[in-house]
Amino acid sequence: MHLGNPLRWTASFGTVIRPPKSRRSVRNIIIHEKYTNTILNHDYDIAVVQLSSPVEFTNDIRMVCLPEEFYVFPHNTTCFVTGWGPSINNLRQAEVKIIDTNICNRAEVYNGAITPGMVCAGYLEGKIDACQGDSGGPLVTEDRRGIWYLVGIVSWGDECAKRNRPGVYTRVTYYRDWIAAKTAQD
Missing domain, CATH: 2.40.10.10 (Trypsin-like serine proteases)
Structure with missing residues (x-):
């Protein structure tokens, strides 16, 4: 999948789109190498975005942690x-x-x-x-x-x-x- 020039993308932060609490330009978008954008295959549907500068966390902009690979979130969580x-x-x-x-x-x-x-x-x-x-x-x-x-x-x-x-x-x-x-x- 091709998303065009990452420098034309921005990331907005906060609880409203207009106006956002904060905005950063995108330096790079990395799509999983095995992802194919087809209606029958949804595997590898993941990408990471590198921002131009760090984001400051506030009451409206918060951090989320990545779980360890072995962690299991049980049924009904x-x-x-x-x-x-x-x-x-x-x-x-x-x-x-x-x-x-x-x-x-x-x-x-x-x-x-x-x-x-x-x-x-x-x-x-x-x-x-x-x-x-x-x-x-x-x-x-x-x-x-x-x-x-x-x-x-x-x-x-x-x-x-x-x-x-x-x-x-x-x-x-x-x-x-x-x-x-x-x-x-x-």
């Missing part, structure tokens, strides 16, 4: 997904639960389409979900110590909030080594 959705100015948040991969791969759900690099979250009854425009957004959870971890990245789903069609996210632990390799300090 409470998570939050945030996104802008289709053309809204205020960041929105939804509470969802992790759904075990074996359940998500059942015939009536995604029929075996969930691979090890993916994690499902939402509700089998539908009603609450990420949607178009949220792609690339974070799926996070808080541990007992109050530390927030990035569980997943909004990737795909069958429409939005439909019965037996929970959201599917890129599983961050699966790509932890790749992320570390691409973000290593020189």
